[in-house]
Amino acid sequence: MRQVMTGNYASAYGAKLARAEVIAAYPITPQTSIVEKLADFVATGELKAQFIPVESEHSAMAACIAAETAGARTYTATSSHGLTLMHEVLMWASGARLPIVMTNVSRAMAPPWSVWVDHMDSIAQRDTGWLQFYCQSNQEALDTIIMAYKVCESSAVMLPAMVVMDAFILSHTSEPVDLPSQELVDSFLPPYSPDLKIEVGKPMGFGSLVKPDQYMEFRYKAMLGMKASRDRLLRVEQEFKSIFGREHGGLLERYMCDDADVVLVAAGSVAATAKDVVDSMRTKGHRVGLARIRSFRPFPHDEIRALAAKVEGIAVLDRSYTFGSAGAMYTETKASAYSINKRPIMKNYIAGLGGRDITPRVLEKIFEDIQVVSKRGAEDEVEWVDVAGLPRRWR
Amino acid sequence: MGKPTIPEEEFTYPGSTGCPGCGANLVMRYLLKGLGDRTILSIPACCWAVMPGYWPSNCLKVPLLYTAFEATGAAISGLRAALDVKGVKDVTIVGFAGDGGTVDIGLQAMSGAAERRTDAIYVMYDNEAYMNTGIQRSGSTPWGAWTTTTPVGSTHGFKHEAKKDIMAIMQAHRIPYAATVSVAHPEDFVKKVAKAKEVKGFRFIHALSPCPPGWRMNPMHVVEVARLAVDTHAFPLYEIENGRVRITRKGKGLPVSEYLRFQGRFSHLTDAEIAAIQKTINENWEMLQTKETSGT
Numbered sequence: 001m002r003q004v005m006t007g008n009y010a011s012a013y014g015a016k017l018a019r020a021e022v023i024a025a026y027p028i029t030p031q032t033s034i035v036e037k038l039a040d041f042v043a044t045g046e047l048k049a050q051f052i053p054v055e056s057e058h059s060a061m062a063a064c065i066a067a068e069t070a071g072a073r074t075y076t077a078t079s080s081h082g083l084t085l086m087h088e089v090l091m092w093a094s095g096a097r098l099p100i101v102m103t104n105v106s107r108a109m110a111p112p113w114s115v116w117v118d119h120m121d122s123i124a125q126r127d128t129g130w131l132q133f134y135c136q137s138n139q140e141a142l143d144t145i146i147m148a149y150k151v152c153e154s155s156a157v158m159l160p161a162m163v164v165m166d167a168f169i170l171s172h173t174s175e176p177v178d179l180p181s182q183e184l185v186d187s188f189l190p191p192y193s194p195d196l197k198i199e200v201g202k203p204m205g206f207g208s209l210v211k212p213d214q215y216m217e218f219r220y221k222a223m224l225g226m227k228a229s230r231d232r233l234l235r236v237e238q239e240f241k242s243i244f245g246r247e248h249g250g251l252l253e254r255y256m257c258d259d260a261d262v263v264l265v266a267a268g269s270v271a272a273t274a275k276d277v278v279d280s281m282r283t284k285g286h287r288v289g290l291a292r293i294r295s296f297r298p299f300p301h302d303e304i305r306a307l308a309a310k311v312e313g314i315a316v317l318d319r320s321y322t323f324g325s326a327g328a329m330y331t332e333t334k335a336s337a338y339s340i341n342k343r344p345i346m347k348n349y350i351a352g353l354g355g356r357d358i359t360p361r362v363l364e365k366i367f368e369d370i371q372v373v374s375k376r377g378a379e380d381e382v383e384w385v386d387v388a389g390l391p392r393r394w395r
Numbered sequence: 396m397g398k399p400t401i402p403e404e405e406f407t408y409p410g411s412t413g414c415p416g417c418g419a420n421l422v423m424r425y426l427l428k429g430l431g432d433r434t435i436l437s438i439p440a441c442c443w444a445v446m447p448g449y450w451p452s453n454c455l456k457v458p459l460l461y462t463a464f465e466a467t468g469a470a471i472s473g474l475r476a477a478l479d480v481k482g483v484k485d486v487t488i489v490g491f492a493g494d495g496g497t498v499d500i501g502l503q504a505m506s507g508a509a510e511r512r513t514d515a516i517y518v519m520y521d522n523e524a525y526m527n528t529g530i531q532r533s534g535s536t537p538w539g540a541w542t543t544t545t546p547v548g549s550t551h552g553f554k555h556e557a558k559k560d561i562m563a564i565m566q567a568h569r570i571p572y573a574a575t576v577s578v579a580h581p582e583d584f585v586k587k588v589a590k591a592k593e594v595k596g597f598r599f600i601h602a603l604s605p606c607p608p609g610w611r612m613n614p615m616h617v618v619e620v621a622r623l624a625v626d627t628h629a630f631p632l633y634e635i636e637n638g639r640v641r642i643t644r645k646g647k648g649l650p651v652s653e654y655l656r657f658q659g660r661f662s663h664l665t666d667a668e669i670a671a672i673q674k675t676i677n678e679n680w681e682m683l684q685t686k687e688t689s690g691t
Binding site for chain 2: 024062
């Protein structure tokens with residue numbers, strides 16, 4: 001059934017269709033209407049779940065951790081300061097090997113205060129052991145929640161996943177979304193049934209103290225789980241496609257990349273704009289393409305390597321900045337491409353922080369710049385785009 | 396031998412890594428005697444996060460979820476929600492935290508759990524400082540005490556702030572049951588826990604937990620000191636049932652110096668300072684009796 005809805009409502013429907021059993025959440029702009037909708041679903045009995053109106057995001061995640069340990073499928077949603085407040089317990093969730101699924105409506109960090117999109121919040125969580133999926137559309141937000149449970153609940157994976165959706169551009173913008181039937185989703189996603197859960201009659205400690213001669217083995221196994229999530233995601237998406245008739249591009253969605261001279265690597269909703277720019281530039285004879293990082297964790301190393309071996313230039317657009325280095329998508333893309341023999345020229349573009357619009361014109365200029373740079377090299381490896389006071393004009 | 400006055404069955408195995416004479420070992424022991432094995436514990440960072448032993452050993456006969464320092468209130472809410480959604484009944488959910496994890500870093504999550512009327516028992520074992528990290532002051536450290544972050548030195552820098560009244564804080568949450576318990580009074584302890592078990596909603600147990608290394612005292616005096624805390628009214632035993640205060644042990648009303656003299660953490664105090672503590676204790680005891688008489 002197709003309905004016009006916001007990304008937030010699409011996410012709430014995703015959690016409902018996945019039959020989340022415990023939802024613990026705390027309000028924060030612009031995530032709020034996700035949990036409002038879920039509270040409605042629970043209040044009307046449409047969703048048989050326990051809704052815990054916690055007093056902070058830290059508690060939201062801690063409650064999900066406890067409920068998930070007791071065998072319940074859990075969901076929460078947050079944004080920005082809420083996500084960064086969770087940082088400690090995000091690590092707890094992955095260390096405890098709990099397949100919690102959470103939506104993060106990505107929003108800039110203060111100060112200065114901003115409620116608008118950038119990816120600093122989720123990028124800052126990249127080392128927490130969570131899978132991270134960046135969505136381009138409301139449909140993808142819904143579908144990815146359902147897929148994420150199936151990927152993460154695999155006994156080979158058993159790690160949590162963050163479904164990232166751009167503030168306002170997706171969260172509050174309505175698009176047609178296909179709502180799959182509950183029967184179809186049930187046929188795809190079985191109930192959560194972990195090998196181990198906390199229960200009376202089985203005394204054991206979950207999260208006990210370990211010695212230095214034991215700790216690394218736990219981390220090693222979590223690493224194997226993350227490694228396994230890569231193939232698991234690809235398989236789950238194929239199964240999803242066979243049932244629901246759509247897919248979203250695996251770990252790295254490639255658009256017009258096969259014969260491209262230069263490509264733009266980006267994540268999130270800007271990819272949709274970039275596809276239009278690719279189309280229009282191609283009509284003028286420019287061989288450009290777009291590679292969308294859909295899964296930042298696990299990172300699409302193999303896909304990036306294969307892509308980098310074929311192109312002359314790669315522009316990486318980061319909607320965040322790692323101070324003292326560069327954008328995280330850039331450093332990781334560059335690291336992946338390093339091991340190939342003939343490396344393309346690469347350049348990082350920092351753009352769209354705090355909700356600044358990344359217009360088609362800006363993207364076109366990035367493509368034009370990487371076309372030039374790929375021939376003669378970059379003067380500055382990292383360029384801040386569309387910032388007042390800098391010499392280059394972007395608009 | 397006389398008939399045992401508390402349940403004989405033990406729910407802890409030998410092997411706790413607690414210090415010799417640890418009061419918190421007794422708190423856990425009496426708590427589980429009162430609750431039985433259909434209990435799930437959640438424990439944050441505190442001495443008892445270490446005391447069950449290194450993985451894969453565990454000295455408790457009930458399942459245990461470790462949680463982050465400030466997260467006990469949220470963890471017990473999550474456990475209860477999961478059991479509710481799964482239709483699992485007759486299980487007591489217990490948050491078991493130290494004083495720092497309760498009155499300081501964990502206060503917010505506990506307050507949230509209490510306000511949400513989470514069906515769980517929250518036990519604070521109160522050794523009156525951050526003992527697991529090596530005796531740093533907490534909001535529950537009493538006035539006058541030495542700790543490593545309130546060193547006495549030449550400036551007389553002992554703790555100059557009063558202990559937080561956590562029972563009053565919990566009473567203000569209008570919870571159905573709250574009680575203080577002591578390891579020197581196991582019958583009273585187990586009785587209150589068993590009573591709490593039968594109550595629905597958020598319940599709070601405040602257990603004084605003497606700590607030989609932290610209180611600078613001989614481990615052989617732990618129970619004696621716990622008893623003196625009650626007898627000097629430094630730690631009165633009472634319960635608050637649906638808002639009504641009831642003192643469960645009157646105590647002997649001994650001078651507080653009797654309680655303090657066993658503890659090196661108070662050894663620097665002058666007679667005038669001890670008199671100041673006595674004055675506060677007298678006022679608190681009178682206030683408690685007034686509360687009992689007036690019913691609130």
